[in-house]
Amino acid sequence: MxxxxxxxxxxxxxxxxxxxxxxxxxxxxxxxxxxxxxxxxxxxxxxxxxxxxxxxxxxxxxxxxxxxxxxxxxxxxxxxxxxxEQGEPQGELRVTCSTALGERFVAPIIRRFATPHPKLGITIDLSNRIVDLIAEGYDLGIRTGHVTDARLISTQVASRRLYACAAPDYLARAGLPKCVDDLAQHLCIVGTSSTWHFREAGSDRLYHPKGRFQCNSGQAVIEACVAGIGVCQLPEFYVLPYLKHGMVRLILEDLQPPDEPIWAVYPQRRHLLPKIQQVVQCLQLELVTAMS
Known part of the structure; x- marks a missing residue:
């Protein structure tokens, strides 16, 4: 036996x-x-x-x-x-990522990565909740901000910029905020993040926005902003298309926070597997270009 x-x-x-x-x-x-x-x-x-x-x-x-x-x-x-595997990715690769980042960027990149590897099965779970990779059996997570779980290895694969903005007609009515404290006099459109980030007097400054419109969809938030509902702070990929056409205007530009890192995180014991090493390398190569 x-x-x-x-x-x-x-x-x-x-x-x-x-x-x-x-x-x-x-x-x-x-x-x-x-x-x-x-x-x-x-x-x-x-x-x-x-x-x-x-x-x-x-x-x-x-x-x-x-x-x-x-x-x-x-x-x-x-x-x-x-x-x-002998260097060839195979088996199951389970990935978790936030919904918007996953739909726009991560899922297409991983799909292209999987195409030449027929022995590799892919499951991508798009959710805005923080998943316990180890307890729930995931191989890879894509996270933003700071990663504090000591059980995980973190590799930066990209970064994103956060922009605060408002529609020109809203600013014509409500005025242009000149400091973070001025936001208390404005209608804020709140998305999935309950905290906005700024850099003021050389230090990080957090602001907890309040307003009458809140939605867990970044696209819905930027559309509300364009409609003149109020001010918002969102990742650049939401803002830039509307900024280009003059539909929104940046605010508090001199208080722009540092770019927020985007990490690939994975359990320590899996870091040598070819499927992990190669998909992380692929994300490093393609994600920056895709988001620019």
Missing amino acids: SKWDGIDEFIAVATTNSFTRAAKSIGMSPTHVSRAIMMLEQRVQAQLFNRTTRTVKLTDTGRIFFERCERIAQERDEAIALVG
């Missing part, structure tokens, strides 16, 4: 909370999975699951055992993949 016997079945049950779903996920019968778990519990001399007719849940011992087994199994699979 191998010391690995029952580990994959255990991980599958712990992940799916079901013997039936676990069996389907690993291509085995429920009977096989049940027998493997029973033999594993006998080997470790501990109950790993609390079972009822309707639920399967890890015991406290099972939870600790699962954390160790999952990490070891991932490292085993990645070691095999690292040798087996």
Whole structure:
């Protein structure tokens, strides 16, 4: 009997909370999975699951055992993949990115990257929530701003500029703000970020905008701005097309914040995999050009 016997079945049950779903996920019968778990519990001399007719849940011992087994199994699979790939990206690549950045730039770049690699499967999840890459099984995340998770490696792939702007007719009515504090006298259009960034007197200055129009779509925010609803701050790719045609005007230009970095982040144990190395290199080469 191998010391690995029952580990994959255990991980599958712990992940799916079901013997039936676990069996389907690993291509085995429920009977096989049940027998493997029973033999594993006998080997470790501990109950790993609390079972009822309707639920399967890890015991406290099972939870600790699962954390160790999952990490070891991932490292085993990645070691095999690292040798087996021999420089060719293959397997599954799961990526998470914010919706607008993903739709406009990241998804097209990764699609082009995947085209010459038929052994590579791609899943891109576009969401504005902060995803726990490790807990949720993602290979790569695209993040802006500061990354503080010590479990992740961060590689800068681009940067973006934030512009504050308003429509000319709005400014004709409300006046031109000359400092950050003047924004309190203006109608602010709030997007996904509840904090606006400026650079004032050599220091970073944060402003929490308030207004009667709020939307989690940057495109909707810039269109409201063009319509004269108020002032907004957005990444340059939203603002520049309207700025070019005089439909908006930049405000507080002398208080422009530093460019915001865009990072590719990935779990430390995956940084040697060809699929990670090569997609990050591709993003570094193409994202700056695509956003300019």
